[in-house]
Amino acid sequence: MPNFTDLTGLGSTAIAVVAMLMQIPATAHIPKVRLVVFLGAVFVLSLLPFGEMPITAYIRGVTGDLSITTLVLLLNVPVTKILSQLFPRVGTTAPKARALLMLVAFTSAAFYPLALGIGMFDPYRMGYGDPFFITALLLIILFAWFKKSTLIVLCIVLSTLTWSLNWYESSNLWDYLLDPFLAIYALVSTTRLLGRRFLNRNPLHKSSKT
């Protein structure tokens, strides 16, 4: 009988596979019923054992358990679409991820080098329930809440909640907040964004365009 944390880990990997398929533009042209059946079939098949293990077990062997933040980002647009179709009067749109990605990028740029051995300070240690770390996260979400950065609040709150409930096999809160794939994506997108802003503000660049 698999552990609860193996089931959540495999389930999260399967959700990530389905969510990534939904990001493919071509899926927008598939009739809704067929799309639901197709994605449902992918979800189930990815969890069924082929040979010794399900396909998601091989993916999980390489990727580890994806952070809650990654899952929220992957599901952000599709879930909002579904909700807006279910409740057309509310007419919600997906929250913008820009502020969240910048926060992830700056945090990752400081966190990973230190956690991987530069110097004697290890920020990863704080993830084992350090009350100051939890307080810092609380202050961040309160600030983000006042600024209406819904996605930042949602990611940190769901990560903290799932960590408190021992959702994954990791007992470290950082593993719920961040993962290297998310960090790389956030660093690349933030660098591109800042690069574009810099070029747009640079008068030399503007004049060279005209």
Place this chain on the structure above:
Amino acid sequence: MALPSLRQFLLLVLAALAFSLAFYKSSRAPAPAPFQWPTQILDPDDFVAKMRTRFVSPRQNVSTHAASLLEMNDGRIRAFWFSGSREGAADVEIRTAVFDPELDKWSDDVSIVDRNTTQRALLRFVKKIGNPVPLRTPDGTLQLFYVTVSVGGWAGSSITVITSTDEGTTWGPPRRLVTSPFINISTLVKGSPFAYNDRTIGLPVYHEFIGKFGELLRLSPSGEVIDKQRLSSGRLGIQPVMLIKNQQQAIILMRHTGTSQKRVIATATADAGRHWSAPELTTLANPDAAVSGVALSDGRILVALNDTEMNREVLSLAASSDGGASWKTIYVLEDQREQITDPVRYLQLSEELARATDSNITDPSAYAASAQRNKCTGQSCQFEFSYPYMIQTRNGDLHLVYTWNRSFIKHVSFSSTWLIQRLNESAIGTSPNAQLH
């Protein structure tokens, strides 16, 4: 100021719930605790100076490495090691055998876990397994921590644990520890785990991905990682070995991975591991090879190591009576420096060494052939005596196992009386009649 929308309000409620649970969980984390000490020496030996050697397993033509030991409740010794067609191969298994000191004999060895059983239980792909280290938990069960790799080489390792409630005859399903933020890769074990007084467990581990550094994990009695501390940083040292002197004091020795000043690294604590001193070089030479040791009950420290700056052809016992400030070699277990190592001569020397290790073996040439298989490349061969692992049993005897030419595990046992003689001959310690138990 505008009132928050229903969505914003619900988010705040969810946040209140999440952070209430988080602070509650944080408040239940165990407080710092003293080390479990002393190790009770219940049954002193017969004061005979004895020292014996033998091989743990006769399995031939396999690659064998990374042995570790644990004393069983009945006084027998259980060994663990990994073995397969080559290090890192898919057929590598963790194997075990039991040594009966009364009979002076090892049992037949058996496999307890392999790559397939591990990946089926963990529900994740596992490419290879390695380095097993055992622990008796405060409740009496045995835990065996070992290394698993899903991607890449040993730098891609994570730690898996299995548990036994019948002294190691049968083992429960593997469970993985998450110890690193980078896809949980690059945490390995080599040094002996230990217990704190509050039933939590200390597990010395190390990283060798971008950095090479030692860490100390603290696990709850149920095996959940609850804390970790960094012992060194950068690319200085790996494979920490914990030597507990009393409830508050301990030193940790680490294999030096730097390219210059090839010396064993040490760090110390005087407050049960809340704080560790900055890592320093000791006077012990180290060719980037594992160290093992025991803190003796009279305060002296005994280590087994390759005490040269190059290669692993020499293995010695060294001791310190001043907490690790100075060391003296008290006995040379192996020394094959400056031997001609063409395959023919290597075969002859290996056969002699096998016969000297255990006079009861009937086929020393087969042992030599196994060594040649693993340690000769073309016309060049090299002796290797490495990866020591040493324990002291309740009767005061010491047991040391190490890799013998990557082919066998060699077992050296010696009584505390034999050790005291060696210590006294080397003028280690202030009292010539010091008792170790």
